[in-house]
Amino acid sequence: MKLKIFLALLLLACLVLPVLAQTQTKPAEPPPVPQQKPSDDKDDVVRITTNLVQVDAVVTKDGKPVTNLTADDFEIYEDGKKQTITSFAYISNVSGAPVPKPVTLEKNRTVGPPVARLTQDEPHRIVGFVVDDLGLSAESMGQVRKQLKKFITEQLQPNDLVAIIRTGGELGVLQQFTNDKRLLLRAMERLRWNGCSRVGISVFTPAGSEDPTAPFRCGNTYSQTFRALRFILDGMSELPGRKSLVLMSDDLPRETQEPRIGYDGPIGRGSSRSNDRDLGTEFDQFTNTRNMSGLLQRIAEKAIRSSVVIYSVDTQGLQVLGPTAADQFRGDARTITHSINDLVASRARLLEIRREGGEIIARQTGGYQIRNSNGFKLDQIMTDQSGYYLIGYRPGEETFNRRFHHIKAKVKRSGMSLRTRFGFFGVTEEEANHGKRTTQDLTNLALTSPFAAQDINVDISPFFANDKINGSVVRSFVYIEAKDMTFTPAAEGRQQAAFDLHGVIFGDNGSIVEQRTSGAKVSLSQRDYELAMQNGMQLTFDIPIKKPGAYQVRIAARDRTSSKIGSAGQFVVVPNLSDKKLAVSGVILGTGSDESHNLASPGARRFTPNSDVHFAFMVYNGANESGAFRNLVMQAKVLREDKEVFTGPEVPVQTAANQRDLSRVITSGSLRLPPDLEPGNYYLQVAVTEVGGKKKVPPMVQWSQFEVQK
Numbered sequence: 001m002k003l004k005i006f007l008a009l010l011l012l013a014c015l016v017l018p019v020l021a022q023t024q025t026k027p028a029e030p031p032p033v034p035q036q037k038p039s040d041d042k043d044d045v046v047r048i049t050t051n052l053v054q055v056d057a058v059v060t061k062d063g064k065p066v067t068n069l070t071a072d073d074f075e076i077y078e079d080g081k082k083q084t085i086t087s088f089a090y091i092s093n094v095s096g097a098p099v100p101k102p103v104t105l106e107k108n109r110t111v112g113p114p115v116a117r118l119t120q121d122e123p124h125r126i127v128g129f130v131v132d133d134l135g136l137s138a139e140s141m142g143q144v145r146k147q148l149k150k151f152i153t154e155q156l157q158p159n160d161l162v163a164i165i166r167t168g169g170e171l172g173v174l175q176q177f178t179n180d181k182r183l184l185l186r187a188m189e190r191l192r193w194n195g196c197s198r199v200g201i202s203v204f205t206p207a208g209s210e211d212p213t214a215p216f217r218c219g220n221t222y223s224q225t226f227r228a229l230r231f232i233l234d235g236m237s238e239l240p241g242r243k244s245l246v247l248m249s250d251d252l253p254r255e256t257q258e259p260r261i262g263y264d265g266p267i268g269r270g271s272s273r274s275n276d277r278d279l280g281t282e283f284d285q286f287t288n289t290r291n292m293s294g295l296l297q298r299i300a301e302k303a304i305r306s307s308v309v310i311y312s313v314d315t316q317g318l319q320v321l322g323p324t325a326a327d328q329f330r331g332d333a334r335t336i337t338h339s340i341n342d343l344v345a346s347r348a349r350l351l352e353i354r355r356e357g358g359e360i361i362a363r364q365t366g367g368y369q370i371r372n373s374n375g376f377k378l379d380q381i382m383t384d385q386s387g388y389y390l391i392g393y394r395p396g397e398e399t400f401n402r403r404f405h406h407i408k409a410k411v412k413r414s415g416m417s418l419r420t421r422f423g424f425f426g427v428t429e430e431e432a433n434h435g436k437r438t439t440q441d442l443t444n445l446a447l448t449s450p451f452a453a454q455d456i457n458v459d460i461s462p463f464f465a466n467d468k469i470n471g472s473v474v475r476s477f478v479y480i481e482a483k484d485m486t487f488t489p490a491a492e493g494r495q496q497a498a499f500d501l502h503g504v505i506f507g508d509n510g511s512i513v514e515q516r517t518s519g520a521k522v523s524l525s526q527r528d529y530e531l532a533m534q535n536g537m538q539l540t541f542d543i544p545i546k547k548p549g550a551y552q553v554r555i556a557a558r559d560r561t562s563s564k565i566g567s568a569g570q571f572v573v574v575p576n577l578s579d580k581k582l583a584v585s586g587v588i589l590g591t592g593s594d595e596s597h598n599l600a601s602p603g604a605r606r607f608t609p610n611s612d613v614h615f616a617f618m619v620y621n622g623a624n625e626s627g628a629f630r631n632l633v634m635q636a637k638v639l640r641e642d643k644e645v646f647t648g649p650e651v652p653v654q655t656a657a658n659q660r661d662l663s664r665v666i667t668s669g670s671l672r673l674p675p676d677l678e679p680g681n682y683y684l685q686v687a688v689t690e691v692g693g694k695k696k697v698p699p700m701v702q703w704s705q706f707e708v709q710k
Contacts, residue, residue, distance in 0.1 A: 053078070053399065054087065054392035056242055056307070056366065057409050057420040058384060065386050066416055067092070075410040076391050078399070087392035091242070093125045094157070094386050124159040125385045126177065126239055130232060131191060132249035133168045134221040138193035138201045140250050140315040147376045148188045152181055155379055161239075163187075167228035168194045168221075176506075177239070178552070180571055186550045196221060199250045203316050204350070206326035207343050222256060222292070225249075229299050237306035238445060244367065244385050245303065246378070248313045252357035255291050296357050297404075300364040304421050311367040311381050312358030314351075317374040321347045364422035391420075400426045439563055446556040446567040447504050456566025457481035457536075461605055461704065462553045463586020464545075464574050465618065467664070474505060474553055474572055476541045477588065479605075482532040486561035487524075495529040497522050498560040503543050506552040513551060514543050519560075548576035577620050577663075582630065582697070584667075585618040587686050587704040605706035610675035615684060616668040617702060619653060623662040629655055630690050636671055637685045645682070646674060653688065677708050 057074075059066040071088035131144055148164065156162060156179070163176035164187040178184065193201075198221045229247070236243050303310050321344045323329070329336045359369045367384075370377045391409060399405060406423040462476040478501065487495040498521045505514040518541065524532060541555060551574065556567040575583035589605055607613055615636065624630045632653035638646035653667050669686075684706060687699040 051394065052087065052392050053395045053424075054390055055407055055409070055421050056309075056388045056390055057418055058366065058388050059411055059416055059418050060384070061416045063380075065383065067387055069389065069411065069413070071391075073412050074389070074391055075412065076393060077406075077408045077410075078393075078395070079405050080408075083393035085391055086394050087390065089390045090387060091390060092387040093242070094159070122159055124161055124241075125157070125382065126161045126236075126241065126243040127382070127385065128163045128165060128177070128232060128236060128243070128245045130229065130245055130247050131164065131166050132225055132247060132252065133166045133191070133194040134197055134225050134228075135167075135199060135249040135251040136193065136197055136315060137199040137203050137250055138197075139203055140199075140317070141191060141193045143317060143374060143376075144248055144315055145188055145191050147378060148191075149185065151378045151382075152184045152188060155382060156181060156184070160382075164191070165228075165232060166191065166194075167225045168196060182571055183550065183552065198222070202326075203250060203319055204347055207323070207328060207339070209326075209328060225252070226292075226295055226299065230302060233299070233302045233306050233308055236308050238449060242307050242309065242385075242388055244309045244311060244381070246311045246313060246381060247358055247361075248315050248376070249358060250314075250316050251354040252312070253353045254293055254296065254356040254360060255353070292357065293360070296360050297364070300361045300422065301425055303361070303365045304424050308365065309367045309385075309421075310362045310365040311384075312355070312362040312369045313376050313378075314355040314358065314369060314371040315376070316351055316354065317376075318372055319347070319351065366419050366421045368419065398426075402426055439558070442563075442565060443502055443556055443558055446558075446565045447502060447554045449567075454566060455564035456484040456557055456559060458555065458557050458566035458568045459605070460541075460553070460555050460568045460570055461588065462570045462572050463588060463617075464572055465585050466577060466620065470544070472545045472548075472574055472577075474543045474545050474551070474574070476503070476543075476553060476555055476570075478539045478541050478555055478557070480537045480539070480557055480566070482529075482537050484564065484566065485537075485559050486564075487529065488561070490523060493526050494523050495526070496524070500558045500560065501539070501541055502556045502558070503541055504554050505543055505545060506554065507549065513547075514545055516541070516543050545574050548574045550574075575620070580621050582622070582632075582688075582690060582700060583620040584686075584688050584700045584702055585620070587615050587617045587684065587702045589684065589704055589706055590614050590616075605704070606709055607673060607706060608709060609673055609677040612670055612672055613684065613706070614668065614670045615686065615704070616666065617686065619665040619667050619688065621663055622653075622655070622665045624693070627662075629662050629665070631692050632688055632690055634667065634669065634686060634688045636669055637687075638671070638673070639683045639685060640680060645677065646671065650689075673708065679708050679710050682706055682708055 055076075059069060067090055069090070071085050074085060074088075076083050076085060129148060131141075131148075133141065136144065152162075158179060160179055161177045162179070162184055164184060165176060176187070229245075232245065236245065300310070323340055323343065327343070329339050331339070355369065355371060359371075362369045370381070403426050404423055405426055407421055409418055409420045411418045457480070459479040460476045461479075462474055464472065465475050466472045480499075482497075485497045485499065487497045490496045498519070501516075501518045501520065503516045503518075504512060507513045520539070522537070543553070545551070551572050552569055553572050554567060554569040556565055558565045572586065575581075577583060619632065622629050622632070633650040634653050635650045636646075636648040637644055648669075648671055651669065653665070655662065655665050659665065667688075682705070684704045685701060686704075687701045689699040690697060
């Protein structure tokens with residue numbers, strides 16, 4: 001009886017649009033470029049206020065972090081004047097949690113469980129890998145993809161927050177930071193050589209030939225790279241603590257002979273000397289070069305104010321400077337010899353010029369540059385991010401004179417090296433900030449930040465569903481902790497609350513794919529109000545989706561009375577059903593009740609030991625080439641931290657006796673949780689496998705996270 005009712009509820013959930021009481025749905029405003037936030041003592045690393053100048057420093061010995069120093073081991077100077085250290089602390093960014101098993105990237109799908117949601121109070125390393133595809137050769141892009149894949153699968157830790165962002169792509173910054181390897185691997189797979197790159201197919205154009213890609217260059221890309229860096233740093237300023245930006249580029253010089261640094265347009269057009277001054281560059285009309293030192297300084301200053309350390313990776317790597325088979329030389333032996341010598345010298349100089357800008361912003365922000373390495377040493381950068389010292393002093397009146405002030409810190413013990421930020425401009429915190437945030441700003445931040453807003457406890461259980469009339473939809477069961485909401489007395493002894501639900505679906509390149517906003521008023525009887533206080537409220541929230549792909553679903557709830565905000569996010573894969581390949585929807589969970597013959601809390605993810613967990617999902621394109629239903633089996637497993645705690649038998653997937661439409665088949669199952677199960681977070685894995693098919697295909701795997709409570 002319970003499973004029949006469960007199937008009916010699943011059918012209702014998949015095919016009928018949900019209705020919220022007194023709702024109005026409208027497109028949501030797109031999240032704006034985040035503004036720099038006012039200081040929060042708990043989250044700030046670099047603080048420049050009238051009462052405190054605080055900077056971060058990393059100390060190493062033989063390449064390994066040193067973590068046991070005291071304030072007496074340091075000296076700090078501003079413009080050569082020794083300062084009295086008034087605050088001091090060591091902050092660790094690593095949690096000590098075990099690294100999970102590597103995930104595998106199969107064709108068009110990534111296998112691996114969902115990740116636990118991080119909170120802002122947990123130790124974590126935040127790293128943005130900025131792939132400057134506007135300054136990468138096709139040769140280097142292949143190496144970038146290889147090293148990023150190795151990092152994600154082998155070195156990423158559970159509490160690391162990582163983003164992969166292209167300077168030539170759509171820049172949605174905050175929503176790309178995740179600890180989900182599936183999303184990161186998909187972002188890595190999307191990296192391609194950019195036809196607008198200022199570097200050609202190879203790092204070096206072969207001697208005696210022209211770069212075949214030169215006619216297709218898309219104007220001045222240096223300005224585009226710098227604009228992207230500024231935008232990314234603005235976004236990273238919203239994240240708490242010390243962050244790092246790893247800039248991966250073949251070409252970021254201090255000077256360039258590209259004729260214009262215009263805002264847009266082809267080379268030599270769309271620019272002016274006033275534009276040069278605005279960008280912080282200087283043009284020399286005699287040598288036809290442009291000095292970008294001022295712009296690099298602005299990037300470094302923005303990074304310092306945003307508590308971001310920049311590491312630059314010279315992705316040119318180890319290059320052969322001498323002649324190769326692709327080089328062509330003409331003339332007699334003496335001429336060719338001179339040509340080869342000139343070639344070696346010019347290539348060595350070109351390598352040095354291209355890396356100068358990246359080295360400057362790395363050194364000035366407390367990072368360093370990786371050069372002459374095909375492996376990029378990403379593990380070394382992550383080790384450098386394992387912790388840092390916070391050193392603070394009280395500034396004098398001359399500090400805020402709108403000039404640049406140099407910072408130098410020293411460690412007294414021998415054999416140790418220290419890196420900190422180069423300095424800062426002497427403007428106050430109030431001058432650097434951009435005003436108070438609006439409610440819309442805070443809501444957008446809750447939707448984009450990798451850390452969930454926690455004023456209201458919100459949890460979501462999203463899954464993909466499809467029907468012939470409405471098409472594909474991402475349906476989310478939204479749990480809201482009623483205790484966190486503001487209820488007010490109403491007529492007839494009822495309690496009511498008003499809130500807004502904001503939903504956004506982000507593509508794996510950070511762009512906004514779909515968005516919805518619904519306003520709701522809930523009026524509960526006294527009995528329902530008491531149940532809500534005890535069990536919370538559950539609603540359904542739909543966001544249509546037009547194209548297949550991998551997406552992040554983010555939903556935020558805002559209490560209209562108190563303006564409290566809570567948010568949550570999940571990873572959802574929408575398959576391409578038009579190709580007639582086998583696919584399965586997301587899995588919904590629920591509990592049963594023999595007394596009421598009803599299913600309680602569809603989409604619920606909280607259970608007790610020794611209780612029954614019912615699950616259901618939809619099988620799409622179940623018919624084989626002959627029109628008969630495929631021979632499918634399903635198997636359910638319960639895992640915790642990559643360890644199996646329960647494995648069910650393989651069970652045939654069957655259709656109903658009168659099932660005619662084999663393109664959508666509802667499937668269900670149940671399992672009994674072990675009685676000695678410890679409280680905590682678990683995963684239900686459901687795998688559907690075709691047996692005896694003509695082509696061997698990997699199982700269709702779906703995951704659902706749930707919690708075991710005593």
